[in-house]
Every structure is written in structure tokens, then in C-alpha cells.
Amino acid sequence: HQFEWQPTLKNVSTSCSVGIINGLSGWASSVDDFPADTISRRFRYDVALVSALKDLEEDIMEGLRDSGMEDSACTSGFSVMIKESCDGMGDVSEKHGGGPAVPEKAVRFSFTVMSVSVLADETEEEVTIFTEPKPNSELSCKPLCLMFVDESDHETLTAVLGPIVAERKAIKESRLILSVGGLPCCFRFHFxxxxxxxxxxxxxxxxxxxxxxxxxxxxDSTRAEASHNMVLHSITRGHEENIDRYEIWRTNPFSESVDELRDRVKGVSAKPFMETHPTLDALHCDIGNASEFYKIFQDEIGEVYQKVNPSREERRSWRAALDKQLRKKMKLKPVMRMNGNYARRLMTQEAVEVVCELVPTEERREALRELMRIYLQLKPVWRATFPAKECPDQLCRYSFNSQSLADLLSSTFKYRYNGKITNYLHKTLAHVPEIIERDGSIGAWA
Incomplete structure (x- = not known):
């Protein structure tokens, strides 16, 4: 496809016909221990965006016709919203091959065109002419870069993502001229x-x-604060603030001790190199909360609320009893690490009833049922692609429900939440309504 950028992208060549390139193109010849030409493959970001838009050409034209905007589009230009995703892919080692020595882990960076909108001339407001109907389908998610790198290896990860960050920065400061339906149109990108x-x-x-x-x-909450005040927190962290805090951490302008300094920067202790949009990742939220409930179930089988420091043997026997019961009654096999499928089946009223058969007293059984009942009222809100349409009642009651869950945890289950809380439970209880108010959805963006 022929296209051009105005102004031209800094440090990016202007040729339009570029296929898969060496991921480090434009960077130094070797990254630490690995031969640099084997470690990463990517598309040039601007070329990938152009081909994604060309794939949507018909949808864009149709959207323009439906909203009667054929004429204004070409004068005022389009605004494109891009969702970016980056995740480790786990073990991808060659099981018995003789290829070059590369890390066994891989990271994939991809993007999804979430929406395309046009600025209406008269009203000056954006009219959305295309919205991705299935934002989580692998069909709408375009791979940009595959890297053989362990996501825990900070140095290599920063080196390999460097070129992407640089291209994206250039794209944000420019606009794309591309022909759509035979007419040159102008696109701006938001990531x-x-x-x-x-x-x-x-x-x-x-x-x-x-x-x-x-x-x-x-x-900025600490774990202890989050366990005492489970619900009332607002989103305050951001990329710019993280950069400022890193500078403070690096320079220690007030000559403080390590503990004072760490408290001042709230745990920012490395240089932030990529801006993320703060949200909650729905799948891991499911998994994290299921792990937590799995532990509560064990504790309730063993009546931990009235014991002091049970031995490891006791704990093991409760876990064995729980696993056996779930396997017998729900055909749910124990797993080494919690995964999405296990989590979905464990977080049901049915599973609670099965667990309750092992819980000695009726009032504790009632508490467990209530715990799951409230949780299942919360969950659809951060799972839905469009919560305001799909589960409006649960969305309205979210804050009330999360407060009820918090009250239950800090009274009936306080043996677990004394100064401790898991990361995802904190986010589930404290941050969901604010994220949805801002983005309209968690499920679509996660």
C-alpha cells in the first residue's frame, strides 16, 4: 500500500513496502548473550497500522455511509484508537532441535484497532464509524513483534521493545495520509x-x-492499608509520575534513608520505559481471586478462624480433602497452578455447595455461600465487553456489593485479611467502577 506521514516519522525510513524485519533493526548489533539477528522479528509499526486499516477499508466506508459522513471525513480526518497488548508466551523451547541459542521464553507484542471515528464539521464532536465487535478475538488482534526473551529479563526486554516504543512515539506526533475508497484521508492514532x-x-x-x-x-496503597480499607482508593499512578519518581529514587534529592526514599517514590525503583494505560486484567483477576477462594475453602474446612497457627500437616490434609471432594462431586481435577478453566468452575455457587459439605458449622457454610453470591454479582461487570448494556444492574450496584464483600471479609474472614490482601482482590474491590467510568469497559480492553 502507498502511504505517507506528515511530518515524516523520525528515524523511520519512508519506504512503504516492508515485510517482516529483524526486530532490532536500527539498533546495536548484539544484545548481551544472544546473536541479535535471531532474537526478534517484527513488522514496522506504521506499515502494520496501514495494513490493518486497509483490512478495515470496507467497514470504514460502510460506517461513513451509514452516518452520512462521506464528505466530511476527507476534510477533517479520522481518529483511530489502538489497544496494545504485550504478554509472555511461556515456554517455547525447541524440544530437540539444533537452532541458535535463544532464551526458552518468548514475548509477543500485538495491537487491535478498537475504533475509528470522524470529527463532524458542524458539531466538532467525534462520530464513531467503526467499533471492533469482538475486541478479544484473536482475529482482531494483529501481531507486531515476536521476541525470544524472558519477560523477567529487564535489560533484554527494554532493548527489544525499544524500536517499537520509538516508532510509536513518532507515530503519535504525526498523521498518516492513506487512500480509503480511492480518496486520500488523514488518520491520527491514539494508543x-x-x-x-x-x-x-x-x-x-x-x-x-x-x-x-x-x-x-x-x-499508591500499601498491602496493609489495602487490607484495612478495602474499597476506597482512586487511580493515581501514571507514566509521567513514575518517571519523576524514578528520578527521585535515582538522585535522592532529600538525602533520605532507603526506607524513607522508597516510601516517597512508592516502590518505583527502575526506569519506566513504556507507557501503559492503567486497568485491570480480567483473566488474571479471575485466576487470582480463584486462588484466594481456594485457600479460604481450605481454611474453612479446617476451621482456621478458631485456631492458632495450624501445622503444615493439618493444612495439607484440608487441601487433600478439598481436592478429593471437588474431584468426586464436580469432576474437577487438582491443578499445579491455577488456570482460567479451573477458576471459572471453582467460582460457582455449585462449587460452594460441594465445599460446604465439608464445613462443620451452618453459620460458616452460610458465610461461604454469601461470599460467593456477592462475588458472582461483581464478576460480570469486569468480564463484560459492554457492561452498561450487558449487566446494567450489577454495574449500578458494584460499589455497594464490593463494600458488602469487604465487610464480610474483614469480619467473618478477618483471620485471612489482617494486614494482608492479594493484589487482584484489592483491584477487584477498589478500582473497577473508576476504570469503567473512564473506559466504558474492562473486558473489551483486557
């Missing part, structure tokens, strides 16, 4: 990096790892 799990967000935004006392990637 929202929401397709990151918590581990990756912490990695690229310079925060400490997930076990940190700074429990959240959206607010």
Missing part, C-alpha cells in the same frame, strides 16, 4: 496499552515485583 498483565506492567513501568508491599499498579 492505549491495556493488554498487559500485572507482571508486565510492573516490568515496563518501573515498579517493584508483585510481592511488593506496594500492592497496586493503579494506586
Amino acid at each position: 492505549r496499552s491495556t493488554g498487559y498483565d500485572e507482571k508486565m506492567v510492573r516490568e515496563v513501568e518501573g515498579l517493584e515485583a508483585s510481592g511488593s508491599t506496594y500492592v497496586c499498579t493503579l494506586c
Whole structure:
């Protein structure tokens, strides 16, 4: 496709016919221990965006016709919203091959065109002419870059993502001229990096790892604060602030001790190199909360609320009893690590009834049922692609429900939440309504 950028993209060649390129093209010859030409493959970001728009050409034309905007589009131009995703792909080692020595792990960076809108001349407001109907389908998600790199290897990850970050920065400051339906049109791009799990967000935004006392990637709360005040937090973290905080961490302008300094920067201790859009990753949220409920179930079978420090053997026997019961009654096989399918089946009223058969007293059984009942009222809200349409009642009651869940946890289950809370439970209870108010959805962007 022929296209041009105005102004031309900084440090990006102007040729339009570029296929898959070496991911580090334009960078130094070797990244640490790996031969640089084997480690990463990518499309040039601007070329990939052009081909994604060309794929949508008919949808865009149809959207223009439906909204009667054929004429104004070519004068005022389009605005394109892009969702970016970046995730580790786990173990991709050659099982017995003799290829070049590369890390066994891989990371994939991809993007989805979420919407295309036009600025209406008279009203000066945006009219959306295309919305991706299935924002989570692998068909709408375009791969941009595949990298053999372990997502925990900060140095290599920054080096490999560097060229993408640079191209994206250039794209933000320019506009694309591309023919759509035979007429040259102008496109501006807006990026929202929401397709990151918590581990990756912490990695690229310079925060400490997930076990940190700074429990959240959206607010400054510590784990202890979050366990006492479970619901009332607002989103305050952001890329620019992280950069400023890193500078403070690096220079220590007030000559403070390490502890004071760490408290001042709220756990930002590496240089943030990629801007993410703070949100909650719905799949891991499911998984994280299921792990937590799985532990509560064990504790309730063992009546931990009235015990002090049960032995490891006791705990093991409760877990064995729980696994056996779930396998017998629900055909749910124990898993080494919690996964999405197990989580979906465990987080049901049916599973609670099965667990309750092992819980000695009726009032604790009632509490467990209530716990799951409230949780199942919360979950659709951050799972739905369009919550205001799909589950409006649950959306309205979200804050009330999350407060009820918090009250239940901090009274009946306080043996688990004394100064502790898991990262995802905090986000589920504290941040969902604010994210939805801002983005309209969590499920679509996750």
C-alpha cells in the first residue's frame, strides 16, 4: 500500500513496502548473550497500522455511509484508537532441535484497532464509524513483534521493545495520509496499552515485583492499608509520575534513608520505559481471586478462624480433602497452578455447595455461600465487553456489593485479611467502577 506521514516519522525510513524485519533493526548489533539477528522479528509499526486499516477499508466506508459522513471525513480526518497488548508466551523451547541459542521464553507484542471515528464539521464532536465487535478475538488482534526473551529479563526486554516504543512515539506526533475508497484521508492514532498483565506492567513501568508491599499498579496503597480499607482508593499512578519518581529514587534529592526514599517514590525503583494505560486484567483477576477462594475453602474446612497457627500437616490434609471432594462431586481435577478453566468452575455457587459439605458449622457454610453470591454479582461487570448494556444492574450496584464483600471479609474472614490482601482482590474491590467510568469497559480492553 502507498502511504505517507506528515511530518515524516523520525528515524523511520519512508519506504512503504516492508515485510517482516529483524526486530532490532536500527539498533546495536548484539544484545548481551544472544546473536541479535535471531532474537526478534517484527513488522514496522506504521506499515502494520496501514495494513490493518486497509483490512478495515470496507467497514470504514460502510460506517461513513451509514452516518452520512462521506464528505466530511476527507476534510477533517479520522481518529483511530489502538489497544496494545504485550504478554509472555511461556515456554517455547525447541524440544530437540539444533537452532541458535535463544532464551526458552518468548514475548509477543500485538495491537487491535478498537475504533475509528470522524470529527463532524458542524458539531466538532467525534462520530464513531467503526467499533471492533469482538475486541478479544484473536482475529482482531494483529501481531507486531515476536521476541525470544524472558519477560523477567529487564535489560533484554527494554532493548527489544525499544524500536517499537520509538516508532510509536513518532507515530503519535504525526498523521498518516492513506487512500480509503480511492480518496486520500488523514488518520491520527491514539494508543492505549491495556493488554498487559500485572507482571508486565510492573516490568515496563518501573515498579517493584508483585510481592511488593506496594500492592497496586493503579494506586499508591500499601498491602496493609489495602487490607484495612478495602474499597476506597482512586487511580493515581501514571507514566509521567513514575518517571519523576524514578528520578527521585535515582538522585535522592532529600538525602533520605532507603526506607524513607522508597516510601516517597512508592516502590518505583527502575526506569519506566513504556507507557501503559492503567486497568485491570480480567483473566488474571479471575485466576487470582480463584486462588484466594481456594485457600479460604481450605481454611474453612479446617476451621482456621478458631485456631492458632495450624501445622503444615493439618493444612495439607484440608487441601487433600478439598481436592478429593471437588474431584468426586464436580469432576474437577487438582491443578499445579491455577488456570482460567479451573477458576471459572471453582467460582460457582455449585462449587460452594460441594465445599460446604465439608464445613462443620451452618453459620460458616452460610458465610461461604454469601461470599460467593456477592462475588458472582461483581464478576460480570469486569468480564463484560459492554457492561452498561450487558449487566446494567450489577454495574449500578458494584460499589455497594464490593463494600458488602469487604465487610464480610474483614469480619467473618478477618483471620485471612489482617494486614494482608492479594493484589487482584484489592483491584477487584477498589478500582473497577473508576476504570469503567473512564473506559466504558474492562473486558473489551483486557
